[in-house]
Amino acid sequence: MILVTGAAGFIGSHLCDRLVGSGHTVVGLDNFNPFYNPQIKRNNISTLLTHPLFQLWEADIRDSSALDQCFAANDFDLVIHLAAMAGVRPSIEDPEEYYDVNVTGTVKLLQQCVRSRVRRFLFASSSSVYGNNDKIVFSETDHVDHPISPYAATKKAGELICHHYHHLNRMSVICLRFFTVYGPRQRPDLAVHSFVHRIMNGLPIPFFGDGSTSRDYSYIDDIIEGVTAAADYLDNHHCYEIINLGNSDTITLTQMLKTIEAVTGCPAIIDRQPLQAGDALKTCADIHKARALLAYQPKTAFEAGVRTFFDWYLRPLF
Numbered sequence: 001m002i003l004v005t006g007a008a009g010f011i012g013s014h015l016c017d018r019l020v021g022s023g024h025t026v027v028g029l030d031n032f033n034p035f036y037n038p039q040i041k042r043n044n045i046s047t048l049l050t051h052p053l054f055q056l057w058e059a060d061i062r063d064s065s066a067l068d069q070c071f072a073a074n075d076f077d078l079v080i081h082l083a084a085m086a087g088v089r090p091s092i093e094d095p096e097e098y099y100d101v102n103v104t105g106t107v108k109l110l111q112q113c114v115r116s117r118v119r120r121f122l123f124a125s126s127s128s129v130y131g132n133n134d135k136i137v138f139s140e141t142d143h144v145d146h147p148i149s150p151y152a153a154t155k156k157a158g159e160l161i162c163h164h165y166h167h168l169n170r171m172s173v174i175c176l177r178f179f180t181v182y183g184p185r186q187r188p189d190l191a192v193h194s195f196v197h198r199i200m201n202g203l204p205i206p207f208f209g210d211g212s213t214s215r216d217y218s219y220i221d222d223i224i225e226g227v228t229a230a231a232d233y234l235d236n237h238h239c240y241e242i243i244n245l246g247n248s249d250t251i252t253l254t255q256m257l258k259t260i261e262a263v264t265g266c267p268a269i270i271d272r273q274p275l276q277a278g279d280a281l282k283t284c285a286d287i288h289k290a291r292a293l294l295a296y297q298p299k300t301a302f303e304a305g306v307r308t309f310f311d312w313y314l315r316p317l318f
């Protein structure tokens with residue numbers, strides 16, 4: 001039985017869909033926080049709620065007694081920990097909340113795993129731990145002790161915390177560093193979703209810098225393949241591993257906007273703004289380790305992924 005925290009979110013809901021679809025019994029834990037409209041999260045899992053292998057626990061990972069009840073009622077053999085305050089820019093506004101959820105919350109969950117003898121743990125880390133790494137492509141062996149935002153620091157802290165649970169409590173842990181994930185159900189604050197929404201509503205698009213900043217955009221289905229492969233890897237290996245999951249390709253801000261204009265058939269209104277503090281200039285994943293350990297092979301080209309996102313965006317709501 002698998003516990004997925006953050007199950008109602010963008011990545012969590014896709015992961016739970018995949019896990020129950022392949023016959024796993026899944027408990028999804030989420031507190032439906034208001035970081036973005038909780039109704040979107042309820043919609044994400046509306047079909048899952050009717051699946052016999054899925055059960056929802058509405059709870060906060062910082063609530064030890066709620067965790068205790070959830071673990072007492074279920075016999076987990078794997079925890080996939082996705083629940084977090086996500087996003088770089090808002091973390092600069094409210095670092096305390098980010099540390100509370102992403103660091104304290106992660107410790108509470110790991111402590112519960114120790115108490116309940118759950119020995120396998122997957123942690124959602126982030127490409128943001130690389131900061132403004134001056135070496136492109138980003139590899140798991142690069143030094144990541146220079147975070148440039150509170151969010152990045154909380155994710156690096158999570159990786160470190162997981163390591164001592166591996167060392168002291170014999171837990172097998174994989175920390176997956178996700179690189180800018182997009183696709184249907186993507187968080188509304190993220191580029192692609194927010195750009196499509198603004199273009200379709202005739203709103204100006206904040207365009208930070210000269211358009212040369214770039215991201216390694218990773219399509220949700222490819223990421224889910226990587227997460228499930230990592231879960232399978234934990235079945236057979238006692239390990240602590242950090243693994244990049246990205247597309248290993250970079251798209252500049254200008255290219256992204258042109259792709260979105262082509263897919264939507266609408267021109268963008270551009271609102272030029274200076275670069276934002278805390279944003280990395282470029283991200284690109286070295287995925288050799290994911291290929292070697294997980295047979296990870298991202299398949300989705302950016303334009304095809306944006307088209308799938310746009311089809312989802314245009315879906316009838318009722």
Ligand SMILES: NC(=O)c1ccc[n+]([C@@H]2O[C@H](COP(=O)([O-])OP(=O)(O)OC[C@H]3O[C@@H](n4cnc5c(N)ncnc54)[C@H](O)[C@@H]3O)[C@@H](O)[C@H]2O)c1
Binds near residue numbers: 010031082084086101
């Ligand atoms: N989306 C990306 O591009 C990306 C990139 C790198 C890392 N990540 C990481 O992947 C994970 C999932 O990201 P996402 O984009 O799906 O975000 P999301 O915000 O859509 O999902 C996170 C979920 O966690 C829940 N949550 C937050 N705080 C909680 C708490 N205290 N207790 C219980 N539930 C709580 C939220 O309600 C939400 O449903 C996060 O850990 C994020 O940091 C995401």
